[in-house]
Amino acid sequence: MKIGEVAVISQNGQQKDDFIRSICRKIDLKNERISFGKFDANDQLALHLYGLSIDDQDNDLSWDLISRKMLGYIVIFDWENQISLESIKPVVDNLSYNMRAPFIIIANIKEGKKPPIPSSFFKNKGIVLSTDFRFTFGQVNKPESARKSLRLLVDMLLERVNNF
Amino acid sequence: MHKTYKIFILDKDTTYMTPLVNGLQKAGFKVICWEGNQKAIDIARDVKPDLIISEVDLPDFDTYDFFNEIRSIQQYKTVPFIFFSSQKKVDDRIKNIEIGIDDYISKPFYVEEVVSRVKNLLNEVSGIEKAQGQTEKGFSGNLTEMNLVDLIQTMELGKKSAVIKLKHQNSLGIVCISNGEVVDANLEDLPPDKAIMRMFTWTVGAFFVEMVSVKLNRRIEKSNKKLIDIGVRRVNDWEQIKQGLPPLSAIVVKTNSNNFEQLSDLEKELLSGIKNKVRIYDLIEQSSLDDLKTLELVRGLHQKGYLQETEDNYSHYVDDYLKRLKAQAHNGKSPSERAQAIVANLFKKETSQRQQRIPDRRQQQDRRKYGRRSEDRCNRGNPVYLTKAELLMLREALL
Amino acid sequence: MPDNSDYALRPSEKLDVLYRLFRGENICDLIDNMDNTSVIGLQKFMWETAAEFGIISRKHNFSRKEITRKMKPTQQFQKEQNCDERIYFCKGTHCIHSNSECARKKIKEHIKVMSESIREYIETEQHNETFVQSTLS
Numbered sequence: 001m002k003i004g005e006v007a008v009i010s011q012n013g014q015q016k017d018d019f020i021r022s023i024c025r026k027i028d029l030k031n032e033r034i035s036f037g038k039f040d041a042n043d044q045l046a047l048h049l050y051g052l053s054i055d056d057q058d059n060d061l062s063w064d065l066i067s068r069k070m071l072g073y074i075v076i077f078d079w080e081n082q083i084s085l086e087s088i089k090p091v092v093d094n095l096s097y098n099m100r101a102p103f104i105i106i107a108n109i110k111e112g113k114k115p116p117i118p119s120s121f122f123k124n125k126g127i128v129l130s131t132d133f134r135f136t137f138g139q140v141n142k143p144e145s146a147r148k149s150l151r152l153l154v155d156m157l158l159e160r161v162n163n164f
Numbered sequence: 165m166h167k168t169y170k171i172f173i174l175d176k177d178t179t180y181m182t183p184l185v186n187g188l189q190k191a192g193f194k195v196i197c198w199e200g201n202q203k204a205i206d207i208a209r210d211v212k213p214d215l216i217i218s219e220v221d222l223p224d225f226d227t228y229d230f231f232n233e234i235r236s237i238q239q240y241k242t243v244p245f246i247f248f249s250s251q252k253k254v255d256d257r258i259k260n261i262e263i264g265i266d267d268y269i270s271k272p273f274y275v276e277e278v279v280s281r282v283k284n285l286l287n288e289v290s291g292i293e294k295a296q297g298q299t300e301k302g303f304s305g306n307l308t309e310m311n312l313v314d315l316i317q318t319m320e321l322g323k324k325s326a327v328i329k330l331k332h333q334n335s336l337g338i339v340c341i342s343n344g345e346v347v348d349a350n351l352e353d354l355p356p357d358k359a360i361m362r363m364f365t366w367t368v369g370a371f372f373v374e375m376v377s378v379k380l381n382r383r384i385e386k387s388n389k390k391l392i393d394i395g396v397r398r399v400n401d402w403e404q405i406k407q408g409l410p411p412l413s414a415i416v417v418k419t420n421s422n423n424f425e426q427l428s429d430l431e432k433e434l435l436s437g438i439k440n441k442v443r444i445y446d447l448i449e450q451s452s453l454d455d456l457k458t459l460e461l462v463r464g465l466h467q468k469g470y471l472q473e474t475e476d477n478y479s480h481y482v483d484d485y486l487k488r489l490k491a492q493a494h495n496g497k498s499p500s501e502r503a504q505a506i507v508a509n510l511f512k513k514e515t516s517q518r519q520q521r522i523p524d525r526r527q528q529q530d531r532r533k534y535g536r537r538s539e540d541r542c543n544r545g546n547p548v549y550l551t552k553a554e555l556l557m558l559r560e561a562l563l
Numbered sequence: 564m565p566d567n568s569d570y571a572l573r574p575s576e577k578l579d580v581l582y583r584l585f586r587g588e589n590i591c592d593l594i595d596n597m598d599n600t601s602v603i604g605l606q607k608f609m610w611e612t613a614a615e616f617g618i619i620s621r622k623h624n625f626s627r628k629e630i631t632r633k634m635k636p637t638q639q640f641q642k643e644q645n646c647d648e649r650i651y652f653c654k655g656t657h658c659i660h661s662n663s664e665c666a667r668k669k670i671k672e673h674i675k676v677m678s679e680s681i682r683e684y685i686e687t688e689q690h691n692e693t694f695v696q697s698t699l700s
Contacts, residue, residue, distance in 0.1 A: 001270065001272070002274070002277070002550065002554060003270065004549075004550050004554070004558065023562075039561075040561075041557050041558045041560075041561035041562075042557060042561065045550075045554055045557055045558060045561075047558060069267070071548065071549070071550065147562045147563070150562055151559055151562050151563070154555055154558055154559045154562065155559070157548050157550070157555050158552065158555050158556070158559070160548050161548055161551070161552045161555060162552070
């Protein structure tokens with residue numbers, strides 16, 4: 001069984017758990033540091049999602065290990081909450097300068113709300129902010145939306161594979 | 165790999181061990197297997213392994229204690245440690261991440277995958293050690309701070325052999341040095357002498373020096389002394405002429421002046437070759453004349469009012485960007501764009517990686533104090549370790 | 564002259580810009596707290612975003628001129644600033660270090676035009692989307 005791994009980082013624990021649940025249907029394991037979920041693409045290939053919340057970063061988590069093994073990252077913040085945006089900023093700068101894996105920033109839209117811009121601006125490949133990261137709007141508790149965001153990440157990986 | 169690395173494996177399960185040991189040996193590693201028991205730590209001390217692999221579930225043996233004990237020995241603080249764990253035990257996996265092991269692999273595994281992970285980890289460690297030993301394998305930097313003349317002088321002093329790669333605008337040039345002597349230069353289709361002359365004038369861009377042995381037939385006849393003399397003169401002349409011109413990235417256009425009497429034949433020839441807007445850089449590159457001479461002619465034409473810079477706030481850049489976006493939106497990147505991007509990207513990654521690998525003294529002291537640091541490792545890795553087919557499968561499953 | 568890539572904004576700064584842009588907030592204020600390099604980075608990022616959004620909204624009809632024609636001509640700007648520097652040098656990358664105040668003023672004006680254009684593209688798309696939805700329903 002081949003395994004790909006993705007870290008899901010959010011400002012609060014709820015968003016990363018929602019995202020993992022949307023992709024994997026359930027959270028397989030959760031402790032005070034990490035939430036873990038498994039998505040079986042088929043019997044030969046699985047995707048493991050490790051959820052980390054930014055509040056937990058003070059803990060002595062092996063960030064180096066997490067970073068080295070990850071195919072990519074999903075960073076989630078709450079679009080309606082500026083504090084949430086502020087809290088992910090150091091993380092995205094850190095990911096951008098220290099890691100070579102791509103990442104997607106999801107601005108999470110609450111139930112019943114609409115993204116502030118028409119979907120045509122981000123539906124295909126997100127808003128491209130660099131070769132390594134993209135921005136998109138989504139609802140992480142909706143499986144369809146979460147999968148779409150994860151597909152963006154897979155597409156970025158495919159672009160890398162195609163280019164080299 | 166020049167050194168034969170020793171891998172110490174703790175496991176009893178021969179079903180998995182036999183193919184793994186074969187695979188590792190085939191890849192050039194020396195493998196020492198031992199079953200998990202109280203003697204394991206003594207054996208490990210004797211073996212002096214470069215990497216340890218251990219099964220988590222060994223009867224009557226606490227692998228975590230073994231790991232902690234190994235890590236408490238100064239000599240083994242940085243030896244990579246891989247755990248084999250049963251895939252079902254997610255709890256173990258998370259615990260493994262938390263205690264700081266270097267990698268974990270689920271059974272059943274692909275031998276190739278384990279071998280590749282072992283190689284990655286060992287490369288990573290040896291990369292750090294090499295960085296700690298300063299710049300034995302190479303160094304990189306900015307041409308503004310150190311131009312080609314400076315680089316040749318540095319290589320000559322130490323009688324070093326190296327390949328120097330220079331990046332300037334969209335061009336990539338290579339200079340080969342053997343025992344301190346410049347032996348060859350390569351830039352687009354230019355002959356070596358002309359290539360090196362052009363590269364002497366590059367004072368903006370990046371360089372990357374790879375210290376490797378160079379065994380090439382000499383294609384540059386001039387001695388280093390002569391080359392350096394010429395190089396220094398060219399850099400000075402170049403900078404002086406440049407002062408009378410707009411930036412070389414500026415776009416110039418012919419004016420409507422029809423009076424060519426005061427122009428020399430060479431100036432007329434150069435002027436007649438300009439059809440539309442052109443960057444000064446491109447003008448120099450396209451000219452069949454010597455670069456310095458062309459620059460001088462451009463300055464003359466500019467000063468006499470036959471060439472003038474266009475009002476072009478960002479237009480060149482934005483037009484390029486638009487062209488790229490539109491190309492991507494339709495037919496994908498053109499082959500030449502793609503090739504350029506790949507080369508530029510490769511060079512960029514290499515340069516930035518190497519730059520980060522050259523530690524200052526304080527960083528080195530910190531490393532000795534704390535062992536391997538997270539950022540040493542964050543800067544490496546993150547390879548796309550799934551194949552294209554696997555990524556496509558994943559994508560399909562996510563639909 | 565430094566390469567354009569030297570002027571890239573940090574990812575967090577890009578996020579900030581998008582956050583303000585999509586909320587219809589003022590982008591120009593960001594400049595006051597930015598160093599010279601970031602100001603150029605902002606100008607570049609705004610061009611990229613305007614171009615990307617412009618292409619999505621206008622398709623093949625998009626042209627850079629659609630935005631530049633709304634900008635004050637450089638000659639006029641220079642005249643207003645009593646600047647007799649050659650016209651080529653009147654751009655952020657050149658005079659931001661020697662005459663930061665003037666360069667920032669010009670860049671602010673340009674960024675204002677670009678954010679207005681981006682807003683326009685967003686609104687056009689919003690209308691299209693609403694139109695399509697109402698037609699379908």
